[in-house]
Amino acid sequence: VDQYTHVRAIAATNDGSLYMASRYVKAAGGCSAPPGADAAAARASLGKMRLMLDAARPAGEPALARLMISHPNTSGLAMDQSTRTYAPAHFVRSVEVRQHGELVLRADVDFTISENPSFRFYVLPEGDAMLDATVIDNQGLVFTSGTATP
Numbered sequence: 001v002d003q004y005t006h007v008r009a010i011a012a013t014n015d016g017s018l019y020m021a022s023r024y025v026k027a028a029g030g031c032s033a034p035p036g037a038d039a040a041a042a043r044a045s046l047g048k049m050r051l052m053l054d055a056a057r058p059a060g061e062p063a064l065a066r067l068m069i070s071h072p073n074t075s076g077l078a079m080d081q082s083t084r085t086y087a088p089a090h091f092v093r094s095v096e097v098r099q100h101g102e103l104v105l106r107a108d109v110d111f112t113i114s115e116n117p118s119f120r121f122y123v124l125p126e127g128d129a130m131l132d133a134t135v136i137d138n139q140g141l142v143f144t145s146g147t148a149t150p
Contacts (some may be wrong), residue, residue, distance in 0.1 A: 027091075040085070042072040042115075047143035050135050051097070053125065062122040067097060067105075067133050069118070069143070075111035085115040092117060099123055104131075 007023045047070065054064040069092060076089030089111055097105040097119075104123050123131070132146040 017144035022107060024100060039072070042070075045070040045136070047071065047141065049133055049135065049143060050148040051131055051145045052092060053131060053147060054124070060124075062124050065097070065104075065121050066144075067095070067119045068116070069095075069120075069135055070116055071135075071137065073113060073115045073117065077111075088113050089138060091138050092135055093138045094134075095119065096134045097121070098132050098134075100130060 004024070004026050006022055007025050008020060010018060010020045012018055013037040049070070050066070050068045052066045054066075071090075071092050073091040074087050074089060075091065076086060079086055080110060091111040092109055095105065095109065096103065101107045105119065105121050107119065109117075130146065133144065135143045137143075
């Protein structure tokens with residue numbers, strides 16, 4: 001997103017329902033903006049994840065889950081002002097979260113998501129509510145993480 005515009009997200013649920021949200025955003029720089037982090041530091045933390053489930057909720061109610069991924073998500077379009085070269089594209093491609101092996105979140109994404117992306121979603125915890133996340137990037141690197149209800 002390189003200009004002021006509406007951004008729309010559409011989600012399909014397991015029962016086939018579709019939901020859409022739209023927000024007007026003021027954006028500048030977009031995919032050609034330089035990365036916000038030091039490249040060496042970004043590589044050092046590549047693929048580290050935090051997967052958390054909110055414990056403060058009434059029994060039987062959906063719980064807020066958060067997945068934070070350390071990944072530079074470089075688009076390949078940003079020029080390094082020092083070397084005048086372009087860093088190769090390296091971004092998250094697929095995100096899956098499962099609860100006891102059952103899929104609860106799947107996102108097929110590309111370089112348009114942010115550096116160090118974060119996903120928030122709701123799950124209905126069952127038993128120990130074990131969640132597992134798998135992230136695959138465009139270079140074929142696979143990262144995994146898991147957590148249980150706090």
